[in-house]
Amino acid sequence: MQVRHEKFEVRTSGKGTYEITDEVQAKIDKSGVRNGVVTVFVQHTSCSLTMMENAAPAARRDVERFFEELVPEDANYEHDDEGPDDMPSHIRMVLTRTSESVPIVDGKIQLGTWQGIFLFEHRRAQHRRQVHLTIMGE
Amino acid sequence: MQVRHEKFEVRTSGKGTYEITDEVQAKIDKSGVRNGVVTVFVQHTSCSLTMMENAAPAARRDVERFFEELVPEDANYEHDDEGPDDMPSHIRMVLTRTSESVPIVDGKIQLGTWQGIFLFEHRRAQHRRQVHLTIMGE
Amino acid sequence: MQVRHEKFEVRTSGKGTYEITDEVQAKIDKSGVRNGVVTVFVQHTSCSLTMMENAAPAARRDVERFFEELVPEDANYEHDDEGPDDMPSHIRMVLTRTSESVPIVDGKIQLGTWQGIFLFEHRRAQHRRQVHLTIMGE
Numbered sequence: 001m002q003v004r005h006e007k008f009e010v011r012t013s014g015k016g017t018y019e020i021t022d023e024v025q026a027k028i029d030k031s032g033v034r035n036g037v038v039t040v041f042v043q044h045t046s047c048s049l050t051m052m053e054n055a056a057p058a059a060r061r062d063v064e065r066f067f068e069e070l071v072p073e074d075a076n077y078e079h080d081d082e083g084p085d086d087m088p089s090h091i092r093m094v095l096t097r098t099s100e101s102v103p104i105v106d107g108k109i110q111l112g113t114w115q116g117i118f119l120f121e122h123r124r125a126q127h128r129r130q131v132h133l134t135i136m137g138e
Numbered sequence: 139m140q141v142r143h144e145k146f147e148v149r150t151s152g153k154g155t156y157e158i159t160d161e162v163q164a165k166i167d168k169s170g171v172r173n174g175v176v177t178v179f180v181q182h183t184s185c186s187l188t189m190m191e192n193a194a195p196a197a198r199r200d201v202e203r204f205f206e207e208l209v210p211e212d213a214n215y216e217h218d219d220e221g222p223d224d225m226p227s228h229i230r231m232v233l234t235r236t237s238e239s240v241p242i243v244d245g246k247i248q249l250g251t252w253q254g255i256f257l258f259e260h261r262r263a264q265h266r267r268q269v270h271l272t273i274m275g276e
Numbered sequence: 277m278q279v280r281h282e283k284f285e286v287r288t289s290g291k292g293t294y295e296i297t298d299e300v301q302a303k304i305d306k307s308g309v310r311n312g313v314v315t316v317f318v319q320h321t322s323c324s325l326t327m328m329e330n331a332a333p334a335a336r337r338d339v340e341r342f343f344e345e346l347v348p349e350d351a352n353y354e355h356d357d358e359g360p361d362d363m364p365s366h367i368r369m370v371l372t373r374t375s376e377s378v379p380i381v382d383g384k385i386q387l388g389t390w391q392g393i394f395l396f397e398h399r400r401a402q403h404r405r406q407v408h409l410t411i412m413g414e
Contacts, residue, residue, distance in 0.1 A: 001139040001140070001141070001277040002277070003277070003311050003312050003313075003412075003413050003414060005311075005379060005381055035141050035143075036141050036272070036274070037141075037177055037272045037274065039313055039377045039379065041377070041378060041379055041386070042388075043386065043387065043388030043389075043391060044388050044390075044391070045327060045328060045329045045388070045390050045391055046329075050232050051183060051231070051232075051236040052183060052228070052232065053183045053184075053228050056217055058216040058217035059217040059225060059228055061216055061217075062215045062216050062217050062225050062228070062229070063228060063229055063232055065216075066209070066213075066229050070208075070346075071342070075342075077338045078334040078337055078338050078341075079332055079334035079335040079337075079338050087335060087338050090328070090329050090335055090338070090339060091338070091339055091342050093327065094326050094327075094328065094339055094372060095233060095371060095372075096232060096233075097235070097236075097373070098327040098373075098376060098391075099376050099377045099378065100236060100237050101177045101179070101237045101239055101272075101377055102179060102237065103143060103177065103179055103270050103272045105143055110179070110181065110270055111181065112180075112181030112182050112183070112268065114182075114183050115181060115182070115183055115236075130388065132379050132386055134312070134313045134377075134379045136141075136274065136312070136313065136412065136413075137141050137274075138141060139277040139278070139279070173279050173281075174279050174410070174412070175279075175315055175410045175412065188370050189321060189369065189370075189374040190321060190366070190370065191321040191322075191366050194355055196354040196355035197355040197363060197366055199354055199355075200353045200354050200355050200363050200366070200367070201366060201367055201370055203354075204347070204351075204367050208346075233371060234370060234371075235373070235374075238374060238375050239315045239317070239375045239377055239410075240317060240375065241281060241315065241317055241408050241410045243281055248317070248319065248408055249319065250318075250319030250320050250321070250406065252320075252321050253319060253320070253321055253374075274279075274412065275279050275412075276279060
């Protein structure tokens with residue numbers, strides 16, 4: 001049994017979902033772990049993680065639109081000194097996920113047929129987002 | 139320290155919450171791991187995982203009703219070619235969980251008194267859902 | 277590789293977010309694990325876990341207010357025998373998190389600059405909440 005840490009950066013260009021499945025698999029390949037779990041962790045409070053249907057772009061747009069309406073920018077937030085998209089970003093992060101743990105078998109991440117891992121960017125401006133992977137296994 | 143993978147199938151018959159706590163405990167028993175963590179992972183994007191109060195069926199119905207109202211079927215989704223319950227299923231999945239990690243002590247999953255682990259089915263039709271467990275420990 | 281279990285109690289005095297980052301780090305220090313993952317697990321169905329911006333109290337109040345409005349107390353719940361704050365507590369738990377896994381490098385939990393781990397209390401009365409940590413690594 002071993003523990004391997006890996007990091008990578010995601011450059012985002014505005015609100016939306018960015019698939020990171022390939023980057024996660026590449027780091028698993030590099031680690032040499034064949035059998036275990038990868039824990040994906042985003043080190044931010046204004047973006048988050050989610051699993052998502054990875055084949056239908058329209059489905060992703062519907063998810064994004066749902067969050068725009070559920071957590072609107074113009075909701076009279078008390079904390080508004082960093083712009084109208086700041087407070088909604090924190091709430092959307094709370095409603096989604098920060099860590100996700102996925103099995104690894106024979107060196108491959110065990111996602112379902114239509115599953116992808118996505119970074120969910122909630123800010124309008126460009127950002128560099130840090131994703132930390134911990135790969136435990138043998 | 140060892141890693142054990144186990145899988146089981148949940149046959150669902152429409153929207154609702156299906157408790158899987160006993161299946162998870164049975165797989166821990168089979169694994170022989172006495173001390174560690176079980177990571178529960180659902181390999182789908184139209185059903186999800188959640189913890190829930192396991193003693194009160196009315197509480198479960200209230201949770202299910204809440205999601206019916208928060209993510210309605212008739213919301214004019216762009217992605218609607220798989221039926222009116224398809225897009226809401228993806229959004230409800232994003233709002234709940236795909237993986238959950240629970241401690242194991244003395245061979246027993248360490249849930250609180252009222253906690254159960256549930257598969258949350260978001261589609262109307264019957265489905266066979268795959269749950270993957272990774273049991274790590276000693 | 278080793279597995280260490282640690283527990284601590286959080287005394288809550290009504291609805292709100294209670295930061296537990298320091299307690300988690302103290303237990304990691306005590307465990308001697310320098311390199312691995314900590315899984316934080318709350319053993320309840322009427323409080324939950326969340327990551328949150330830890331520098332701006334106004335942001336936390338906005339998150340709390342959002343959940344008060346999204347899951348109101350007066351929504352005509354079927355399950356209402358434990359008071360008006362009971363059923364909303366279960367729904368808010370489902371919408372947030374029960375377990376969260378965070379990397380440990382050189383003995384330090386790898387949170388981002390503004391990230392804190394919070395217990396999110398959803399009940400009005402005082403409670404003693406149990407948090408279970410599983411620290412795996414070397």
